[in-house]
Amino acid sequence: MTVERTLPTGYPPASKPADTSAQVSKELAPIGAPNTGAIHSTGAHTGPRISRRRLNDIEGHLSERDRAVLSSVDRYRFLTARHIETLHFAEHATAESGARTCRRVLARLRSHRILGVLNRRIGGVRAGSEGLVYFIDTAGERIQRSQESSRRRKRFDEPSSRFLDHTLAIADVAVTVIAAASESGAEVVKLAPEGEARRHYTDRLGAGQVLRPDLYVELASHPGDQDVEAFFVEVDLGHESLPTVLGKCLLYEEYLETGIEQREFGGFPKVVWAMGAYRPNVAERRRQAFLTAMQRNARVTPGLYRISALEEAAAQMVREVRHD
Numbered sequence: 632m633t634v635e636r637t638l639p640t641g642y643p644p645a646s647k648p649a650d651t652s653a654q655v656s657k658e659l660a661p662i663g664a665p666n667t668g669a670i671h672s673t674g675a676h677t678g679p680r681i682s683r684r685r686l687n688d689i690e691g692h693l694s695e696r697d698r699a700v701l702s703s704v705d706r707y708r709f710l711t712a713r714h715i716e717t718l719h720f721a722e723h724a725t726a727e728s729g730a731r732t733c734r735r736v737l738a739r740l741r742s743h744r745i746l747g748v749l750n751r752r753i754g755g756v757r758a759g760s761e762g763l764v765y766f767i768d769t770a771g772e773r774i775q776r777s778q779e780s781s782r783r784r785k786r787f788d789e790p791s792s793r794f795l796d797h798t799l800a801i802a803d804v805a806v807t808v809i810a811a812a813s814e815s816g817a818e819v820v821k822l823a824p825e826g827e828a829r830r831h832y833t834d835r836l837g838a839g840q841v842l843r844p845d846l847y848v849e850l851a852s853h854p855g856d857q858d859v860e861a862f863f864v865e866v867d868l869g870h871e872s873l874p875t876v877l878g879k880c881l882l883y884e885e886y887l888e889t890g891i892e893q894r895e896f897g898g899f900p901k902v903v904w905a906m907g908a909y910r911p912n913v914a915e916r917r918r919q920a921f922l923t924a925m926q927r928n929a930r931v932t933p934g935l936y937r938i939s940a941l942e943e944a945a946a947q948m949v950r951e952v953r954h955d
Contacts, residue, residue, distance in 0.1 A: 678744060681770055689743045690774050700736065701745055701771050707802045707824050709749075709764050709795060712737060717806040721813075737765065745771040749789070764795070793870055800866045800941065801825070801845045804905055807945035808848055817949050820859050821849035828863070832889045842886045847900070850952040860952040861900035862937075864944065869908035869917055876904075877924050877931075884930055899935070903948060907941030914940065 681689075693701075696719055703718050704710050710718075716733040723729035740746045747768035766787065767775065776782045790798070805822055812819045828847035834840050846864035851857075863883070867876060883902050886892075892899045904921065908914035918938050925931045939947045949955075 678769065681744065681773070686770060686773055689745070689770055690777075693745075693774075697736065697740065697745070700740065701767065701774065704746060704765050704771070705767055705775055706826065707798070707805070709766055709790065709798050710802055711799065712763055712765070714799075714802045714806050715765065717809060721809075737763075740771075741768075743770055744768040745774070749795075751792075751795075764799070796868055797845075797866060797870070800868060800905075800907070801864075804846060804864060804866060804941070804944055807942075808850075808948065811945045811949040812850060815949050815953055815955075816853055817953055818851040818854040818856065819848070820851050821847065823847040830886055830891070832886055832891055834885055835888075840882075840885070842882055844902075848948060850948060852953050860948075861896065861898070862948050863900045863902045865902065865904050866941065867904060867906045867917075868941075869906075869913065873917070873921055873924055876921060877928065880925060880928075880931055880936065883935070884932060887932065887935070901937055901951070902935055903937045903939060903944055905939055905941045905944035 700715055700719050703715065707714070712733060715737065716730055720729040720733040720736075723732060737746065741748065745768060746765045749764040749766065751764065767785075772785060772787075776784065801824060805824070808822060809819055811817075823846070825843055825845055828844045830842040830844075832840055832842065844863040845866045848862045848864060849859045850862075851859045865876075865879060880902070887899055904918075906914060906918050906921065908917055918940070922938055925936060937947060937951075
């Protein structure tokens with residue numbers, strides 16, 4: 632599989648900072664199947680009530696791959712068709728057959744209200760079905776709740792463009808890690824989005840704290856290798872001020888001091904800052920300014936952090952584990 636050095640899915644390099652979203656088009660377009668996801672006004676789950684009997688029937692006909700797709704959308708919150716295709720339909724004989732099967736499966740899951748789609752598309756109406764953004768719809772949410780006794784019912788709110796940009800950029804990094812590892816012969820041992828990557832610890836004052844990386848990655852240089860390299864990944868699209876971003880580094884320093892990772896796993900993961908912006912030159916200036924700010928801060932541990940262009944972060948992690 633070839634990894635192209637391009638910006639993530641639908642991310643326009645020359646969009647304007649005044650735009651409400653750098654990644655998500657607000658064009659609304661007719662969709663072939665009825666949209667069982669967010670509606671224009673509230674974005675809430677809509678449609679007739681699903682009876683318990685009907686839900687059991689739907690769940691009983693789900694394949695193992697259907698459940699895996701549902702789990703991935705649940706874990707990452709929002710995924711595009713391209714993300715889902717990479718995660719679950721990459722083993723087909725050809726890319727075309729994988730894409731066709733993916734479209735067919737997603738249409739069926741939508742028809743059963745397992746998944747829904749937002750009324751916004753990545754890349755606008757010309758992107759077609761690949762531009763659809765999927766979330767867990769009513770039946771999918773109820774099925775997931777039935778598998779987790781402690782899970783509370785989630786209220787669906789239409790995401791802001793900024794939140795959606797960031798969430799999809801995290802998924803972009805994740806699927807690009809898979810592609811880069813496949814191309815180089817490395818193995819993805821673990822790939823955990825924010826909800827699974829959280830670290831709980833107690834600070835110096837005895838207060839409970841939570842570190843929330845955007846992504847946690849474990850890579851081995853080749854399949855079956857017992858030695859792995861671990862990375863915490865932070866995705867930055869230029870929305871936060873540099874002092875805020877630097878403050879996140881200090882949280883990593885605070886967690887580093889606890890020794891939790893070192894005692895349990897023998898070392899502390901590298902922290903990768905995958906940084907992009909609406910224009911490449913703006914992103915490069917921001918990366919340089921961030922590097923300078925870290926070098927001037929005595930509390931920042933030298934060698935712990937990696938600063939990368941957003942579209943190059945996955946390849947950089949794979950090169951590091953492969954020692955290329």
